Amino acid sequence: MSGLVGRNLLAGPEPHVAEDAGYADAPPRMGFFTDTSVCIGCKACEVACKEWNAVPEDGLEFTGMSYDNTQGLGADTWRHVAFIEQDKPVGNADSGVRWLMASDVCKHCTHAACLDVCPTGSLFRTEFGTVVVQEDICNGCGYCVPACPYGVIDQRKEDGRVWKCTLCYDRIGDGLEPACAKACPTDSIQFGPLDELRERAAVRVDQLHEMGVEDARLYGHDPEDGVGGDGAFFLLLDEPEVYGLPPDPVVTTRDLPAMWKHAGVAAAALAGGIAALFTVHGRLGGRR
Amino acid sequence: MSTSDVTKDGIEGKRPGRDALIGQGTGKGERRRRRGERAMVPKAEFTSYYGKPVLNPPVWQAADIAGYFFLGGLAGAGSVLAAGADLTGRRKAARALKVSSLVAIAGSAAALIHDLGRPARFYNMMRVMKPTSPMSMGSWLLAAYGPAAGAAAVLDVTGLFKPLGRAATLGAAALGPAVASYTAVLASDTAVPAWHDGYRELPLVFVGSAAAAASGMALLAAPVRETAPMRSAAVFGAGLELAAAKLMERRLGMVAEPYREGTGGRLIRVAEVLSVAGAAGGALLGGRSRIAAALSGAALLAGSACTRFGVFHAGMQSAKDPKYTVVPQRERADARDTAKTGNG
Numbered sequence A: 001m002s003g004l005v006g007r008n009l010l011a012g013p014e015p016h017v018a019e020d021a022g023y024a025d026a027p028p029r030m031g032f033f034t035d036t037s038v039c040i041g042c043k044a045c046e047v048a049c050k051e052w053n054a055v056p057e058d059g060l061e062f063t064g065m066s067y068d069n070t071q072g073l074g075a076d077t078w079r080h081v082a083f084i085e086q087d088k089p090v091g092n093a094d095s096g097v098r099w100l101m102a103s104d105v106c107k108h109c110t111h112a113a114c115l116d117v118c119p120t121g122s123l124f125r126t127e128f129g130t131v132v133v134q135e136d137i138c139n140g141c142g143y144c145v146p147a148c149p150y151g152v153i154d155q156r157k158e159d160g161r162v163w164k165c166t167l168c169y170d171r172i173g174d175g176l177e178p179a180c181a182k183a184c185p186t187d188s189i190q191f192g193p194l195d196e197l198r199e200r201a202a203v204r205v206d207q208l209h210e211m212g213v214e215d216a217r218l219y220g221h222d223p224e225d226g227v228g229g230d231g232a233f234f235l236l237l238d239e240p241e242v243y244g245l246p247p248d249p250v251v252t253t254r255d256l257p258a259m260w261k262h263a264g265v266a267a268a269a270l271a272g273g274i275a276a277l278f279t280v281h282g283r284l285g286g287r288r
Numbered sequence B: 001m002s003t004s005d006v007t008k009d010g011i012e013g014k015r016p017g018r019d020a021l022i023g024q025g026t027g028k029g030e031r032r033r034r035r036g037e038r039a040m041v042p043k044a045e046f047t048s049y050y051g052k053p054v055l056n057p058p059v060w061q062a063a064d065i066a067g068y069f070f071l072g073g074l075a076g077a078g079s080v081l082a083a084g085a086d087l088t089g090r091r092k093a094a095r096a097l098k099v100s101s102l103v104a105i106a107g108s109a110a111a112l113i114h115d116l117g118r119p120a121r122f123y124n125m126m127r128v129m130k131p132t133s134p135m136s137m138g139s140w141l142l143a144a145y146g147p148a149a150g151a152a153a154v155l156d157v158t159g160l161f162k163p164l165g166r167a168a169t170l171g172a173a174a175l176g177p178a179v180a181s182y183t184a185v186l187a188s189d190t191a192v193p194a195w196h197d198g199y200r201e202l203p204l205v206f207v208g209s210a211a212a213a214a215s216g217m218a219l220l221a222a223p224v225r226e227t228a229p230m231r232s233a234a235v236f237g238a239g240l241e242l243a244a245a246k247l248m249e250r251r252l253g254m255v256a257e258p259y260r261e262g263t264g265g266r267l268i269r270v271a272e273v274l275s276v277a278g279a280a281g282g283a284l285l286g287g288r289s290r291i292a293a294a295l296s297g298a299a300l301l302a303g304s305a306c307t308r309f310g311v312f313h314a315g316m317q318s319a320k321d322p323k324y325t326v327v328p329q330r331e332r333a334d335a336r337d338t339a340k341t342g343n344g
């Protein structure tokens, strides 16, 4: 399996995800660029996603912690708008308080741990390079849930299967943009070919730096990162963990060849150890 | 004619949207650059989003999955011991271990299926063979091991087809170590910090625990005159388990906390006491007294179960607290940044 790492199928940059998954004539890889600097926290994306994908209600809870009562991504929340109030100004602004708002979503990782560990083949790579669950196959083993380094995919209790963002597989196949991007009034959520989005994001982050917003940074854009780059990446105004994102996620299967090796050593130790003990003790009542 | 600046395309034909100049302020008083300042003040605490976990914790039930780890180990190591007992003329011990392996593996399969969100779709596990999924490999492993262990037990008890029984016994013994160790990979191949980061030692903890459990079963179920090798195996297993666990805790640093604290930590401590008591009791007294052997065997079995439940809960704790995800990753990212900018 280390051959897979060499060919970048388990970790590292992988420019042709769909082709490597077996699509001969794949369209360009599609993704999201979520520019949180223009997010106004209206949650239109959350609503549009629920409407289009018929996602059930995810608990009408009042958290009391902020304007965010959704709290996080899960089986019934495929877009989640985080809300953070901080005692510091944005860029050159004069006011001492800033609000950070960010719409989180499945990252459609280049190396998606959820997909790697799925034992049924329910999770699959689409021709657009996105990661989608086939609900007619999922048997609810739950393995993908702790495998995801971002805490995205989760099990729907009353249903038993797992659910997450499909990057509106049904819409993009028809040339439409995903419901959340369509609904976003400020274009904080931008949908398009990943290459194009990455270029646009680089320009945007430079523009913000020039303006004095030095906190601006991209997250998940780099094909060299621990998951080979995200299909859905972000422009953030603070450290990722402030938004509930992992600062340096790594796809767990990067280490899988090493894991099997250690398990092999352990298995050999067990077999060898017990064989040695029986050899030492010899036949019952007889000579060795 | 309208004199308003607002047109259909936005204000004066401009659409601010994605190009909005946020943070521009009024332009008064350039704020000083803050670069450099940040790096000089080491972060005392880690940041999180209202203390919410970064990961979605496993949806697995402790009784099912930790039980599955325990039973799989008992079955797998039991098959190895059974073959050893068979080959060295320890007939009763061999039979007892074969039966226990069959019961254990049936129980572990039942636990696994019970834990599925859609148990009726269990057969989808056999839909593909996927080397990147330890659960897929494990399912195929069980599909090979289960019948072998079953045949070994049934043919021994019934005395039918002796050569076939021998082949099944050896086959189960060949697959047994894999059954006992692969569950560690199953747990490690997740983003759960306490499981993933422990991937080097966890397989040794698991096979050690498995050897201790199977030896305990032999001490419990076989006559004293046959169990001398199993008493040694108990010492070997418990020793391996404890040594590997200590090594893991040392290497993991702060991520090892859940192995020491909370439910996970408590179970691990109880497991240590039970395993040491069981192994020592078996070695010192198990050769003389049937009762001492049985008590030691029970302690070994209970110790192994506590280890598995302890590891399970430690993983859950590490997934539910953002600290274990954020702190090591932040350190890694900062170290990389420092290296890149040259101590900068």
Ligand code: SF4
Binding pocket: A106, A107, A108, A109, A111, A112, A113, A114, A115, A131, A147, A148, A149, A150, A151, A152, A153, A164
């Ligand atoms: S973010 Fe999580 S759920 Fe989405 S593709 Fe990556 S691993 Fe899978």
Ligand code: SF4
Binding pocket: A114, A117, A118, A119, A120, A121, A122, A123, A133, A137, A138, A139, A140, A141, A142, A143, A144, A145, A161, A162
């Ligand atoms: S819960 Fe469903 S999608 Fe997730 S790993 Fe299991 S079978 Fe695959």
